[in-house]
Amino acid sequence: MIRYVLQKLGYALLTLFGVVTVIFLLFTILPGDPARMMLGQNENAEQLAIVKKKYGFDQHVYKQYLYYLNDLSPLSFHSKTEGDYTHLRKGKYKASPLFSVGNTTVVFKWPYLRESFQKNGKEVTSVIEETLPNTFILAISAISIAIILGIGLGILSVVFKDSWIDKTIQLVSTFGMSVPSFFSAIVFAWLFGYVLHEYTNLNMTGSWYEVDDFGEGSYIQWKNLILPAIVLGIRPLAVVSQLMRNSLIEVMAQDYIRTAKAKGLSFFAIIRKHALKNALNPVVTAVSGWFASMLAGAVFVEYIFGWNGLGKEIVDALNTLDLPIIMGAVLVIAILFITINILVDILYGWLDPKVKA
Numbered sequence: 001m002i003r004y005v006l007q008k009l010g011y012a013l014l015t016l017f018g019v020v021t022v023i024f025l026l027f028t029i030l031p032g033d034p035a036r037m038m039l040g041q042n043e044n045a046e047q048l049a050i051v052k053k054k055y056g057f058d059q060h061v062y063k064q065y066l067y068y069l070n071d072l073s074p075l076s077f078h079s080k081t082e083g084d085y086t087h088l089r090k091g092k093y094k095a096s097p098l099f100s101v102g103n104t105t106v107v108f109k110w111p112y113l114r115e116s117f118q119k120n121g122k123e124v125t126s127v128i129e130e131t132l133p134n135t136f137i138l139a140i141s142a143i144s145i146a147i148i149l150g151i152g153l154g155i156l157s158v159v160f161k162d163s164w165i166d167k168t169i170q171l172v173s174t175f176g177m178s179v180p181s182f183f184s185a186i187v188f189a190w191l192f193g194y195v196l197h198e199y200t201n202l203n204m205t206g207s208w209y210e211v212d213d214f215g216e217g218s219y220i221q222w223k224n225l226i227l228p229a230i231v232l233g234i235r236p237l238a239v240v241s242q243l244m245r246n247s248l249i250e251v252m253a254q255d256y257i258r259t260a261k262a263k264g265l266s267f268f269a270i271i272r273k274h275a276l277k278n279a280l281n282p283v284v285t286a287v288s289g290w291f292a293s294m295l296a297g298a299v300f301v302e303y304i305f306g307w308n309g310l311g312k313e314i315v316d317a318l319n320t321l322d323l324p325i326i327m328g329a330v331l332v333i334a335i336l337f338i339t340i341n342i343l344v345d346i347l348y349g350w351l352d353p354k355v356k357a
Contacts, residue, residue, distance in 0.1 A: 206221055
């Protein structure tokens with residue numbers, strides 16, 4: 001098992017290195033000067049030169065790439081010369097110097113995602129720390145709805161196989177998979193937040209925290225979570241219910257299930273003790289993929305419902321060409337994808353030992 005885990009970690013590191021490289025190249029070859037994007041209408045030749053030197057934009061692409069890797073790497077190299085891009089400016093990093101070689105200091109630090117172009121030099125890490133928890137809350141709520149209802153509906157379809165109940169669940173699941181999230185978000189916001197607001201008391205837009213009427217503080221508004229969580233959970237719910245039904249039907253046809261039936265075990269006892277664990281393998285894989293996708297794909301749902309999460313922040317950054325926030329957010333989402341896939345691979349290996357063979 002340890003060898004299996006180490007192998008997955010090695011693949012993950014290689015994948016992460018490739019993602020970092022692709023992110024840098026994509027946003028480096030984009031048309032436009034990052035220094036001009038930062039200065040906006042206030043640019044002049046002197047200010048452009050200062051900004052380019054400060055952020056390393058005046059260097060060759062390969063040097064900018066090395067600077068980017070140096071910023072992201074926990075183990076990084078920094079110059080002692082004032083004015084160099086790699087100079088360890090006081091307060092810029094929470095760094096622990098390890099040793100020095102000539103004019104270079106090797107330090108251990110948290111990855112540095114640089115500063116926003118549009119938020120008065122606010123660090124990208126701070127922006128992500130403020131918005132990512134809201135996206136996690138939304139994604140966990142949505143995937144919980146999908147897992148609980150999806151597995152339940154899948155089992156219900158098997159219990160009433162080929163009946164009108166089974167056919168209705170399949171029809172609704174197919175419809176749920178085919179409807180885009182942004183369309184569902186618009187319909188749900190209009191129907192339950194506007195047309196039926198008098199009965200539901202739900203709002204068309206709203207985030208996890210809201211400021212009170214006197215502007216003296218913020219409080220959690222639970223009802224704002226209901227509509228975006230349901231909308232975000234519709235498609236994975238449909239997928240989970242279909243996968244659960246098909247997988248459970250396949251497992252129920254196995255020889256050991258027939259043996260359990262011959263011993264006189266009830267239908268529900270067979271499902272609970274024998275069939276459910278083996279039928280969950282494809283469901284676990286699907287749930288992991290959907291959860292990771294929710295962290296990235298909640299963009300439209302968050303934007304439509306005004307949910308102050310990472311997805312909405314990405315849209316705002318795209319509108320203002322705030323490249324550091326876009327690059328940082330994409331990198332964080334990629335890391336989450338990789339981490340979730342590793343955890344799922346390990347869980348999958350535990351559920352089915354043949355995977356590690």
